[in-house]
Amino acid sequence: MLAGIRTRDLRKIYTSPPPLAAGGTFAFSTARGKSNKQPKPQIVALDGLSLEVSPGEIFGLLGPNGAGKSTTVGILTTRVRPTGGQAWIGEHDVWKDQVAVKRLIGVVAQRPNLDFSLTAREILLFHGAYFGLDSRERAELAEALLDRFKLRDRSDQMVRGFSGGMMQRLSIARAMMHDPQILFLDEPSAGLDPQTRLLLWEIIREYNQRGKTILLTTHNMEEADALCHRLAIIDHGRKIALGTPGELKASVPGGFLLRLRFGRHSPELLLRLQTLAGVTEVRPSSHANDDNSADVYADRGGSLVSEIANLASGASVELCDVHISEPSLENLFLHHTGRSLRE
Amino acid sequence: MNWKTFLALLARDAHVARRNFVPLLLQTFLQPMMFVFIFGRVMVSSGYMPAAYKSLLLPGIMAISMVFTGVWAVAMPLISEFQFTREIEDRLLAPIEISWLAIEKVIFGTLQALLAGSVVIPAAWLLLRPGVELNLRSPLSFACVTLLVALFSACGGLALGCSINQAHIGLMFSMVLTPMIFFGCAYYPWSALNHFPILQKIVLVNPLVYASEGLRGTLVPQFPHLSMPVVLIALAFFDALLLTAGLRQFHRKAVS
Numbered sequence: 001m002l003a004g005i006r007t008r009d010l011r012k013i014y015t016s017p018p019p020l021a022a023g024g025t026f027a028f029s030t031a032r033g034k035s036n037k038q039p040k041p042q043i044v045a046l047d048g049l050s051l052e053v054s055p056g057e058i059f060g061l062l063g064p065n066g067a068g069k070s071t072t073v074g075i076l077t078t079r080v081r082p083t084g085g086q087a088w089i090g091e092h093d094v095w096k097d098q099v100a101v102k103r104l105i106g107v108v109a110q111r112p113n114l115d116f117s118l119t120a121r122e123i124l125l126f127h128g129a130y131f132g133l134d135s136r137e138r139a140e141l142a143e144a145l146l147d148r149f150k151l152r153d154r155s156d157q158m159v160r161g162f163s164g165g166m167m168q169r170l171s172i173a174r175a176m177m178h179d180p181q182i183l184f185l186d187e188p189s190a191g192l193d194p195q196t197r198l199l200l201w202e203i204i205r206e207y208n209q210r211g212k213t214i215l216l217t218t219h220n221m222e223e224a225d226a227l228c229h230r231l232a233i234i235d236h237g238r239k240i241a242l243g244t245p246g247e248l249k250a251s252v253p254g255g256f257l258l259r260l261r262f263g264r265h266s267p268e269l270l271l272r273l274q275t276l277a278g279v280t281e282v283r284p285s286s287h288a289n290d291d292n293s294a295d296v297y298a299d300r301g302g303s304l305v306s307e308i309a310n311l312a313s314g315a316s317v318e319l320c321d322v323h324i325s326e327p328s329l330e331n332l333f334l335h336h337t338g339r340s341l342r343e
Numbered sequence: 344m345n346w347k348t349f350l351a352l353l354a355r356d357a358h359v360a361r362r363n364f365v366p367l368l369l370q371t372f373l374q375p376m377m378f379v380f381i382f383g384r385v386m387v388s389s390g391y392m393p394a395a396y397k398s399l400l401l402p403g404i405m406a407i408s409m410v411f412t413g414v415w416a417v418a419m420p421l422i423s424e425f426q427f428t429r430e431i432e433d434r435l436l437a438p439i440e441i442s443w444l445a446i447e448k449v450i451f452g453t454l455q456a457l458l459a460g461s462v463v464i465p466a467a468w469l470l471l472r473p474g475v476e477l478n479l480r481s482p483l484s485f486a487c488v489t490l491l492v493a494l495f496s497a498c499g500g501l502a503l504g505c506s507i508n509q510a511h512i513g514l515m516f517s518m519v520l521t522p523m524i525f526f527g528c529a530y531y532p533w534s535a536l537n538h539f540p541i542l543q544k545i546v547l548v549n550p551l552v553y554a555s556e557g558l559r560g561t562l563v564p565q566f567p568h569l570s571m572p573v574v575l576i577a578l579a580f581f582d583a584l585l586l587t588a589g590l591r592q593f594h595r596k597a598v599s
């Protein structure tokens with residue numbers, strides 16, 4: 001059975017600090033509780049998020065820390081109670097039909113949450129047992145996964161002493177142990193070395209080719225670009241763009257982004273920049289304390305720099321810094337939110 | 344309810360307990376056995392305590408060992424598994440309602456407490472003999488009391504384990520378990536508090552009082568003790584109360 005994911009107008013407001021796995025620093029608004037005498041800080045993590053992930057798709061949630069990615073995964077995997085809205089895994093309402101949902105999903109959390117009282121092999125075996133696999137089946141699957149994830153050498157050691165990368169690999173192996181229809185990966189390659197990251201990408205693609213649905217969150221452009229069939233870019237708990245990586249990149253005006261910093265603020269200069277050939281949009285910097293900067297979207301990059309420098313010297317403004325980025329999801333994110341993914 | 348999953352969860356806890364058997368054994372029995380030796384043997388032999396104290400002490404020691412074991416077996420793993428590392432997440436994602444995970448912990452804690460109780464009687468008897476006069480008149484009420492005490496200890500472990508975090512473990516011992524043990528009528532019968540009428544009323548909120556008095560009433564009924572119906576009703580009440588509170592706290596910890 002193939003299963004997809006659907007959410008409708010999902011909202012989540014934390015009134016106590018969210019668990020660490022649901023995102024580190026939250027960009028939050030502080031509001032006061034209505035009826036309580038003691039005001040509680042309210043952290044809006046999701047603000048009406050609607051998504052539809054088709055069965056068999058690799059879908060990416062892209063956004064900076066605190067955008068609501070982990071909270072979305074938390075709700076879809078029964079670990080976070082939504083404040084409003086609904087979510088379905090296949091035909092099952094996530095909140096009302098938790099056991100059926102848990103059978104369909106495998107989850108890799110942002111931080112390794114391995115059972116530290118067990119060895120690597122035991123973790124896989126007990127996980128299989130929780131899902132009702134018989135002992136022969138469990139043993140075979142565990143062996144295969146230990147091999148696939150290059151964990152055989154340490155398979156009978158307690159996982160407490162494992163490196164971060166090994167724990168992450170074991171977490172992913174564990175999530176695949178019961179062969180779930182949908183795999184959730186919350187920042188799967190965080191903390192992995194480049195070689196392991198490639199192994200992980202290969203395993204994800206391979207799993208997907210067996211018809212499985214994969215939802216992954218990332219703030220890594222390269223990963224989103226390399227793996228995902230479709231992407232939703234989210235920020236402050238809202239969806240700000242949706243499409244294939246190609247479509248999303250093509251939607252950035254001009255494609256190239258030149259981030260400029262001048263010696264002083266000059267609105268006239270910005271107007272003149274707009275007239276240069278190939279420039280599609282000029283935006284003053286979105287930073288409140290920095291009005292000497294501007295973002296120029298254009299269909300060419302390096303060749304514009306000398307023309308910009310000429311215009312600037314003509315207006316007696318010093319050009320202090322230029323940064324050129326090629327068409328990318330990073331630019332798309334900047335275009336929509338005015339801030340970089342890593343800020 | 345999914346039995347396969349439930350049994351697998353129990354098997355996991357049994358496996359971990361087997362691995363930690365020796366530390367668990369020392370942790371549970373060393374302190375009560377030293378107490379038995381000093382108060383039941385040294386103090387009695389030297390004449391500071393009457394010989395009858397041996398028999399009076401044994402049920403109390405059994406109650407303390409059981410309660411301590413049950414609380415420890417359930418609370419300590421929960422405290423660490425709900426911490427930063429969220430080790431429990433794998434089991435929360437197992438295909439079973441999460442309340443059953445809490446109930447599994449309670450059942451496992453109850454079994455451990457029963458085991459502790461059944462080991463402490465012969466161990467204490469060996470340390471104290473001769474001079475221990477056990478009069479087991481009604482094995483059925485003894486079994487009921489023992490079961491309710493074991494259940495109370497595991498439910499208490501669930502409620503405590505889901506209510507405090509790692510930083511407050513020390514506080515749990517000094518603020519909850521220590522007063523509970525000293526005001527739990529384990530080392531003296533409840534009637535010994537006749538001279539402290541206010542304290543005698545206050546200690547009735549301590550469930551260990553009913554555990555000690557219940558075991559005293561069934562093992563050494565020659566000593567004064569609370570009446571059996573009162574003991575059974577009170578223990579059943581505390582079991583239900585702590586289980587309800589524990590499940591509620593468990594849900595609050597498990598789902599954000």
